[in-house]
Each structure stands twice: as C-alpha cells, then as structure tokens.
Amino acid sequence: MAKNSKFGHLPLSTSGPQDCALTGSSLLQTPYLNKGSAFPQEEREEFGLTGLLPSRVNTIEEQVKRAYVQYNARRTPLGKNIFMTSMKEQNETLYYRLIQDHLKEMFPIIYTPTEGEAIQDYSRSFRKPEGCFLTISDPDGIEPALDKWGPSDDIDIIVCSDGEQILGIGDQGVGGILISIAKLVIYTLCAGIHPSRTLPVVLDVGTDNPDLLNDDLYLGLQRPRIRGEEYDAFIDRFVRACRKRYPKAYIHFEDFGLPNARRILDKYTPEMACFNDDVQGTGCVTLAAIYAALNITKLNIKDLRVVIFGAGTAGTGIADQVRDAIAVESGKSKEEATKQICCVDKPGVLLESMKDDLTPAQHPYAKPDKEWEGINHKSLLDVVKQVKPHVLIGTSTKPKTFTKEVVQEMAKHVPRPLIFPLSNPTKLHEADPKDLFDWTDGKVLTATGSPFPPIETKEGKKREIAECNNSTIFPGIGLGAVLSKAKLLTPEMLVTATKALAAQAPALKDPDAGLLPDVQDVREISVNIAKAVIKQAVKEGLNQEKEIPSEDGELEEWIREQMWDPVYRPLTKVSREEASRVAKGEAGSKGSAKS
Numbered sequence: 001m002a003k004n005s006k007f008g009h010l011p012l013s014t015s016g017p018q019d020c021a022l023t024g025s026s027l028l029q030t031p032y033l034n035k036g037s038a039f040p041q042e043e044r045e046e047f048g049l050t051g052l053l054p055s056r057v058n059t060i061e062e063q064v065k066r067a068y069v070q071y072n073a074r075r076t077p078l079g080k081n082i083f084m085t086s087m088k089e090q091n092e093t094l095y096y097r098l099i100q101d102h103l104k105e106m107f108p109i110i111y112t113p114t115e116g117e118a119i120q121d122y123s124r125s126f127r128k129p130e131g132c133f134l135t136i137s138d139p140d141g142i143e144p145a146l147d148k149w150g151p152s153d154d155i156d157i158i159v160c161s162d163g164e165q166i167l168g169i170g171d172q173g174v175g176g177i178l179i180s181i182a183k184l185v186i187y188t189l190c191a192g193i194h195p196s197r198t199l200p201v202v203l204d205v206g207t208d209n210p211d212l213l214n215d216d217l218y219l220g221l222q223r224p225r226i227r228g229e230e231y232d233a234f235i236d237r238f239v240r241a242c243r244k245r246y247p248k249a250y251i252h253f254e255d256f257g258l259p260n261a262r263r264i265l266d267k268y269t270p271e272m273a274c275f276n277d278d279v280q281g282t283g284c285v286t287l288a289a290i291y292a293a294l295n296i297t298k299l300n301i302k303d304l305r306v307v308i309f310g311a312g313t314a315g316t317g318i319a320d321q322v323r324d325a326i327a328v329e330s331g332k333s334k335e336e337a338t339k340q341i342c343c344v345d346k347p348g349v350l351l352e353s354m355k356d357d358l359t360p361a362q363h364p365y366a367k368p369d370k371e372w373e374g375i376n377h378k379s380l381l382d383v384v385k386q387v388k389p390h391v392l393i394g395t396s397t398k399p400k401t402f403t404k405e406v407v408q409e410m411a412k413h414v415p416r417p418l419i420f421p422l423s424n425p426t427k428l429h430e431a432d433p434k435d436l437f438d439w440t441d442g443k444v445l446t447a448t449g450s451p452f453p454p455i456e457t458k459e460g461k462k463r464e465i466a467e468c469n470n471s472t473i474f475p476g477i478g479l480g481a482v483l484s485k486a487k488l489l490t491p492e493m494l495v496t497a498t499k500a501l502a503a504q505a506p507a508l509k510d511p512d513a514g515l516l517p518d519v520q521d522v523r524e525i526s527v528n529i530a531k532a533v534i535k536q537a538v539k540e541g542l543n544q545e546k547e548i549p550s551e552d553g554e555l556e557e558w559i560r561e562q563m564w565d566p567v568y569r570p571l572t573k574v575s576r577e578e579a580s581r582v583a584k585g586e587a588g589s590k591g592s593a594k595s
C-alpha cells in the first residue's frame with residue numbers, strides 16, 4: 001500500500017519502504033529489488049550483502065552514467081536491445097531509470113522498430129525466459145501457470161499475443177512473448193503502471209512461418225497453427241482463467257492475426273474490461289492525429305474523404321473510429337458516414353461482390369460494384385483520382401506503395417493532404433515522410449507508425465514528424481481502466497481518451513510541431529487520458545473503485561500518486577511468512593516482495 005497518502009488506501013504500491021524477505025545473492029538476483037552498487041551501507045549489513053559488492057556505494061545517477069557508457073559500446077540497434085534486456089533481468093529500477101533519462105533515444109531500441117528484430121531473432125538469441133508461456137497442447141497447464149504470478153489482487157494488466165501478426169512482420173510464433181513484454185514496458189514508462197503488477201503472456205498455438213517450422217532452434221510448438229474450435233476453446237479457457245485468478249485485471253490483446261483479432265475482441269468486450277491495441281489503440285491515436293491536422297486545415301471531420309490502404313485489423317479499426325466520429329459530428333447514421341471512407345485491400349477497393357471473402361469488420365465498407373465500374377480500383381493511383389481523399393492512411397505492410405504519382409495526384413485535389421504511413425517496422429512504411437514533404441512542396445501533414453527525425457524546410461525551420469503509434473494512447477487508457485477498476489471498456493471511454501489526446505497535440509499551438517505529443521511528454525499525456533477515461537467510467541457507473549475524487553485537481557493528484565517511478569525505495573526486512581501475504585512467490589520471475 002502507498003504510504004502517507006492523503007487518499008488512504010491506494011491499490012498500487014509506488015512509494016515508501018517496501019518489504020523484503022530476501023537476503024544475500026538471492027536479493028542481488030531479484031531484478032525488482034536489486035539495487036546493485038547502490039545498496040546503502042545499512043542495507044548491505046542488514047540483508048547479508050557484505051562481501052558480495054565492491055565497497056563504493058553509487059547513486060542511481062552514477063549507475064545510469066555507467067550503464068549508458070555500456071549501452072553506447074554496443075554498435076547496432078539489436079546489440080543495444082539485447083543489452084537492455086539483460087539490464088532488465090538484473091536491475092529493473094535502473095533499467096527504467098536509464099530509459100527514462102534517454103527516452104527519445106531508447107524508445108526505438110526497446111520498442112518499434114528494433115523490438116521487431118529481437119522478436120524475429122527470439123529463439124536464436126534466447127538466454128533467459130521472461131513472461132508466461134501457455135501452450136495449446138497443454139490447456140490444463142493454463143491455471144497452474146497463472147497461479148505462479150501471485151494472489152488475485154496482484155495483477156492489474158495482462159498483455160497477451162498469439163504471435164500471428166506481429167507488427168507487419170507476420171507470424172513469429174512463441175517470439176510473440178517479446179511484444180507482450182515490450183507493451184508492458186511502455187505501460188510502465190509512459191503511464192507508471194507498476195512493473196510487478198503486470199503479466200506478459202504468449203499463447204503458443206503453433207506457427208505457419210516456414211522459417212520457424214524448419215529451424216531446429218525454434219523454441220515454440222513446432223507445428224502448423226491450430227485454428228477453429230480447438231483454438232477458440234484454448235483462448236476461452238485462458239480468458240476465463242484470467243478472470244478467475246485476476247478478476248479485476250484489464251486484458252490487452254496484441255498482434256493477433258486478422259481472422260481472430262476482431263472476433264476475440266467482440267466476444268469479450270461485453271463481459272470484461274478488455275482492449276485490442278491494433279484495432280482500438282491504432283484507431284484512437286490516428287483519429288487524434290486527424291483531429292490535430294484538421295485544426296490546421298480548418299476542415300471539419302464531417303466533410304472528410306478518407307482512403308485506407310490495407311483494410312486489415314488496424315485499417316478497419318481506424319475506419320471504425322473515423323466513421324463514428326463523422327457520424328457524431330454530422331448527425332448522419334453510421335451507414336451514411338461509411339460512404340466517406342474507402343477501404344482498399346489486396347483485391348482493390350472492397351466491393352459488395354467480394355462479400356464472401358471479406359471479414360465481418362470489412363463488410364460495412366464494401367461499396368456497390370457499379371460505383372467502380374470502368375475504374376481500375378486495384379490501382380491506388382486510380383482510387384486516389386476517383387475519391388480525391390483528404391486523408392490517406394497506410395496499414396498494408398507494403399513499403400513504398402505511396403508513390404510520388406499517388407501523392408502528387410492527391411495534392412492536386414486538396415490543399416493540405418493528410419498522409420499517414422503507419423506500417424511498422426520502419427522498413428515497411430508506405431512512404432518516407434521526407435519524400436512526402438518534397439513531393440508536395442511541404443504541404444503534406446504527416447505522422448508515421450515508427451519514429452522519424454524532423455524534416456528541415458527550405459526556410460531552415462524544423463518540421464516535427466509525429467509518431468502515430470498506439471503507444472501514445474494505450475498506456476493512458478490502461479491506466480484509467482486500472483485505477484477506476486472499470487468493469488468494461490466502452491466506446492465512449494475511447495472517444496473521451498481520443499479527445500483528451502487530441503487536445504494535447506503540439507500542432508494546436510504551432511503548425512510546424514507534431515500532430516501528436518512527443519514520446520518525451522507521454523507520461524503527462526497519460527495522466528490526462530486516464531483522467532478522461534476514469535471520469536467516463538464514473539459517468540457510466542462502471543467503476544468498481546469507489547474512492548475516486550470528483551474534483552479535477554484532486555483526481556489528477558490521485559492518479560499521479562499511483563504511478564510508479566523508477567526510484568530505489570528503502571527495504572524493510574520481513575520474514576518469509578510475513579512477505580508471503582503480499583509476495584509474488586520466489587519462483588515468479590519478478591521477485592518476491594511488494595508492499
């Protein structure tokens with residue numbers, strides 16, 4: 001429990017002394033409690049560390065300085081990523097503090113795009129497991145595996161992936177554990193979710209990736225993916241087991257394949273607080289970036305024409321958010337609003353005659369065939385000529401498909417084209433922002449799925465390229481859901497989160513600034529997003545937490561107080577029996593003590 005809080009009992013432990021039942025080398029090997037060379041003299045004596053550490057006692061700032069030198073000695077992004085993973089296994093507080101002090105530089109190393117390389121390399125560079133591995137060949141193993149992560153109040157957020165559509169790099173099987181871990185690191189960094197209260201899971205159901213099927217070092221279930229009833233039953237058993245073991249935990253689904261992502265989300269949304277990041281996170285962050293751009297172009301969302309290239313999980317998630325926003329602003333029905341959105345996939349514009357081959361999420365966007373008669377709807381250039389979109393979004397995983405011709409065609413019809421190449425990792429982006437800028441004489445308003453450096457304008461000014469990645473919004477939404485203990489995550493909560501993000505766009509004040517806040521500021525942004533979500537949860541009567549302050553200032557303070565910071569906290573020696581009440585169990589990978 002947080003100490004000295006004017007709010008009394010708070011669910012997250014973020015400050016004050018913490019109980020520790022470990023001593024000696026087991027303490028040094030417990031990443032959540034280890035302070036390494038920063039253990040003060042008294043704790044070295046009390047916890048049996050004498051002789052196990054060099055004599056000099058460092059501050060965390062000194063440790064960060066040393067770790068940063070070591071980090072910089074690694075030459076490649078993947079080498080740096082591997083270094084960071086090993087730092088996390090040794091000293092979690094230092095790991096988070098190091099990133100926090102170099103956030104902008106390290107974000108692309110621990111997250112998109114470098115995490116993609118690490119995932120592809122998972123079985124080959126594997127050294128130490130982290131996370132929870134559940135396998136379809138052993139469904140009875142689900143409950144005992146979850147039991148290892150502590151008592152029912154211990155877990156706030158579960159991120160799970162079945163590894164089928166990791167970023168844009170496709171099926172990575174059991175390596176998908178690393179995307180669950182990376183998303184949870186972002187929750188901690190960007191929204192202060194307590195790192196010991198999170199659970200990363202991979203649901204190993206096999207793989208259809210031939211490279212992995214033929215690799216004798218592959219660590220997952222080496223057989224084709226199991227689909228259909230057996231898959232559904234496995235997912236259901238997992239979700240039910242999570243609900244039973246951690247009834248208040250929020251479930252975040254990540255990088256499931258197209259046939260499953262939306263289906264699973266729709267199944268569980270009416271029953272529990274759950275979230276699909278690729279569908280909802282991407283939809284919300286993209287809509288927020290559109291809102292910010294509209295402020296510059298002075299257009300209203302109700303008038304927009306939008307082309308979405310790549311109508312998969314993310315593409316249809318974005319389409320739905322934009323459609324709903326158009327409907328609300330214009331008073332039109334959803335069906336009417338849908339007409340302003342044109343979804344293009346491999347076979348071209350989605351048409352009614354293709355209905356048998358479309359997913360349920362794509363169905364509403366299928367256009368009457370006669371509207372496209374005589375037009376080459378498979379050519380993006382022809383689609384752009386026909387639709388004259390204000391907004392072009394790429395979620396296709398097909399690099400360089402927003403060609404000079406396509407972009408210049410778009411720029412003929414609208415004064416400020418909004419073009420968002422969102423396919424990750426960077427090498428899959430549909431266009432490079434510098435090209436978009438050059439091809440449109442700087443008129444483009446852009447945001448990208450992975451980070452890019454600013455562009456220099458002819459006048460020597462810098463134009464920031466916002467990162468339109470769901471990482472800007474999912475941490476705040478999760479924080480809001482966790483602190484309010486929301487029973488459900490509703491569309492209204494997502495709308496209010498999107499508006500809270502859009503209201504903080506730097507471009508509202510300076511048109512050369514980014515369309516979305518910089519990662520550097522995301523912690524503060526998360527507070528505002530969480531506040532919006534919590535207020536909406538209360539409004540809808542879905543908050544299981546009853547002690548939520550109603551006044552805005554107090555609410556913000558209440559949120560901030562529950563956000564975890566990477567600082568060393570004094571340790572209080574307790575017996576194993578005392579600690580076990582709150583412990584995660586020494587067998588758990590995160591160490592045993594929490595207070």
Ligand SMILES: NC(=O)c1ccc[n+]([C@@H]2O[C@H](COP(=O)([O-])OP(=O)(O)OC[C@H]3O[C@@H](n4cnc5c(N)ncnc54)[C@H](O)[C@@H]3O)[C@@H](O)[C@H]2O)c1
Nearest residue numbers: 167168282310311312313314345346396423424449469470
């Ligand atoms: N920036 C973000 O926050 C964010 C969030 C989620 C996904 N993404 C990225 O979006 C991409 C798609 O992810 P997803 O989860 O939606 O995958 P998905 O497989 O569900 O969707 C991809 C879609 O693109 C279509 N496609 C493939 N080739 C095409 C082509 N030549 N022309 C038109 N369409 C084509 C596929 O048929 C599919 O429907 C990935 O690269 C992912 O990293 C980015």
Ligand SMILES: O=C(O)C[C@H](O)C(=O)O
Nearest residue numbers: 112167168278424469470
């Ligand atoms: O993980 C990311 O970088 C964003 C997104 O969830 C994706 O799948 O690309």
Ligand SMILES: [Mg+2]
Nearest residue numbers: 167254255278
């Ligand atoms: Mg994703």
